[in-house]
Amino acid sequence: MAELLQRLRERKLVQWALAYIAAAFALIQVLDVVAQRFGWPDVLERLLILALAIGFFITLVLAWYHGERGAQNVTRTELVILALLLTIGTGLLWRYGRMPPPGNAAPQGPTAAAAAPAVITSETSVAVLPLANEGGDADQQYFSDGLSEDLISALSQFDGLKVISRNSAFQFRDSKLSSDAIGRALGVAHLLEGSVRRLQDQVRVSAELVNAADGSTLWSQHYDRAYKDLFALQDEITNAVASALKAKLLESGAAMLQSERPPSGNLDAWNAYSRARFHAAIIDPADGRQAIEYYNQAIAFDPRYARAYAGMSLAESIIGATFFSGAEQQEAYVKARAAADRALQLDPSMALAHAARGLLLQWQDFDWTAAESEYRRATELAPGDGFYSAQLGRMRGVLGHSQQAISLLRQGGVTDPRDASVQYWLGWYLAADGQAEAAEQALRNAVTLTPGKSFLAAGLVIMQVRRGEYEAASATAQQTPPGIWRDIALAFAAQTGNDRAAADAALQSLIAQSADGSAYQIAEVYGLRKDADNMFTWLDRAWDARDSGISRLLTDPFILPYRGDARFAAFCSKVGLPTATDAKFAP
Numbered sequence: 001m002a003e004l005l006q007r008l009r010e011r012k013l014v015q016w017a018l019a020y021i022a023a024a025f026a027l028i029q030v031l032d033v034v035a036q037r038f039g040w041p042d043v044l045e046r047l048l049i050l051a052l053a054i055g056f057f058i059t060l061v062l063a064w065y066h067g068e069r070g071a072q073n074v075t076r077t078e079l080v081i082l083a084l085l086l087t088i089g090t091g092l093l094w095r096y097g098r099m100p101p102p103g104n105a106a107p108q109g110p111t112a113a114a115a116a117p118a119v120i121t122s123e124t125s126v127a128v129l130p131l132a133n134e135g136g137d138a139d140q141q142y143f144s145d146g147l148s149e150d151l152i153s154a155l156s157q158f159d160g161l162k163v164i165s166r167n168s169a170f171q172f173r174d175s176k177l178s179s180d181a182i183g184r185a186l187g188v189a190h191l192l193e194g195s196v197r198r199l200q201d202q203v204r205v206s207a208e209l210v211n212a213a214d215g216s217t218l219w220s221q222h223y224d225r226a227y228k229d230l231f232a233l234q235d236e237i238t239n240a241v242a243s244a245l246k247a248k249l250l251e252s253g254a255a256m257l258q259s260e261r262p263p264s265g266n267l268d269a270w271n272a273y274s275r276a277r278f279h280a281a282i283i284d285p286a287d288g289r290q291a292i293e294y295y296n297q298a299i300a301f302d303p304r305y306a307r308a309y310a311g312m313s314l315a316e317s318i319i320g321a322t323f324f325s326g327a328e329q330q331e332a333y334v335k336a337r338a339a340a341d342r343a344l345q346l347d348p349s350m351a352l353a354h355a356a357r358g359l360l361l362q363w364q365d366f367d368w369t370a371a372e373s374e375y376r377r378a379t380e381l382a383p384g385d386g387f388y389s390a391q392l393g394r395m396r397g398v399l400g401h402s403q404q405a406i407s408l409l410r411q412g413g414v415t416d417p418r419d420a421s422v423q424y425w426l427g428w429y430l431a432a433d434g435q436a437e438a439a440e441q442a443l444r445n446a447v448t449l450t451p452g453k454s455f456l457a458a459g460l461v462i463m464q465v466r467r468g469e470y471e472a473a474s475a476t477a478q479q480t481p482p483g484i485w486r487d488i489a490l491a492f493a494a495q496t497g498n499d500r501a502a503a504d505a506a507l508q509s510l511i512a513q514s515a516d517g518s519a520y521q522i523a524e525v526y527g528l529r530k531d532a533d534n535m536f537t538w539l540d541r542a543w544d545a546r547d548s549g550i551s552r553l554l555t556d557p558f559i560l561p562y563r564g565d566a567r568f569a570a571f572c573s574k575v576g577l578p579t580a581t582d583a584k585f586a587p
Helices: 003-010 013-038 041-067 076-097 138-155 165-172 180-184 225-243 267-280 285-299 306-323 328-345 352-361 368-381 385-400 402-415 422-433 437-447 452-468 470-479 484-496 500-514 521-526 532-544 546-554 566-575
Strands: 125-128 190-200 204-210 219-228
Touching: 003 566, 041 076, 041 285, 076 385, 125 165, 125 180, 125 566, 138 165, 138 190, 138 225, 138 267, 204 225, 204 328, 219 225, 219 352, 225 267, 225 402, 267 285, 267 306, 285 306, 285 484, 306 328, 328 352, 328 402, 328 422, 352 368, 368 385, 385 422, 385 546, 422 437, 422 452, 422 546, 437 452, 452 484, 470 484, 484 500, 521 532, 521 546, 532 546, 546 566
Parallel strands: 125 190
Antiparallel strands: 190 204, 204 219
16 A cells, blocks of 8 residues: 555656646636637536546556656556547447436436426527525525515516516526527527615615527626615616517507506515515415515505505415315405405406406406406406416316317417416317327426426326327336325326226225315215216215316316206306306217
């Protein structure tokens, strides 16, 4: 060991290794900056890094032989070793250079259909990536997010400008992907990025509009302004970006300008509203209550802040429907309705307020036609926001118009291409329209975008059951995350096999665990089993429990085979649905 250490010192192996690592690290940092600026593909960066790694071993070989005798000629043995290393390195470069980057590997099996890149439909398209919070205080994240969301809202007011929604754009927070990769994923030609720092009464904003394809800068600016001039700063940035993209404001007509700002211009109200939005985006009870508290603060600062009332209504409805039941849920709905009514009283032209009322009509009242009317009005008022188009599409599907639902959901997907819910319902209605392959693709996209959601995976199982694919359905059901939707998926999958005892046991297990919460799904399983009597019995139980699954009725492949039964028409009349549907399931 002493002799080995002496030889290492003589050949200066450690010195060579440290020097190479330092030089390689510096080179990688430079490469990263250059690659981002020129929009190099990720594979090129990986190849260069791999080449540096191989070069490290070559350096060690050279150091071993020449650390002290650098003038010595290369021997035949050294040439053989170097040739072998270069051969191995070339093989590694070929092998790993062809592989997708970590985290973006093409998934196999149930998730083989990765979410397809959105189509770049227009050169006048932009995604506002979340502005980086440079203040160093995590509590200020809401502030930079609030500015980002306001820019999204403001840019959406420009005619012909496609602006990606918060839901999709914010998925690329702190992303290491190239601008080209992000642009292709969101289907836009341009990206707006930058940073925000708030220091007491001063705000510093850096913004840059880049061409997504090559990363070139179209416009950039740095601002240092007083906090009191925040709204004027937002307008300046919005107009500069719109000018660079040659976009013009919407003309007056059915569409109305939708603003995030309080009518009084009170910055404290906007600040509280931004905090509320930050917490409302995190769907859990604690954040939901925090969001509602901040909405109330915003209203206290400006009692005429209609958008804060609308936001509070949505928060109450979502939290109530997702986490509460019984009297507690009804109390949340009462509060949501009062807030939505007040928002519409203050500003009848606010799309968000109409959507909030539509959600209540849909979830609490089961008044499908009235809910559709509210979503339609929201779409007219904010035609550039895909959220409202998607909600309207969903309601057209509920009323049995699957083809119109597909068209509207696809419109919603233009500005929110990475919304798993949009992909899920698109898949459902594509299946109802007989487009089985496209339906499965959309459902796989939904699962890939949000892999931990058992509800989405269960939708894929239902598709596979419909097509009689027992093995695929069973495999997908087994891989579904634990929870009631996994139990539902297993019950569906079991009906497709030849083991009737297992099918009976899976159904009885579902009934024992969730008779009230899954009444509609139990009715579907009985429909699949061709047991009409039990199916209609469980449909009645679903209505008594006000099970939201009833909204699937007119496009449901397990219920619609019985539409010739007089009980089907009677049930539709009871729940306020028409009997007509354009569903035409593929065989």
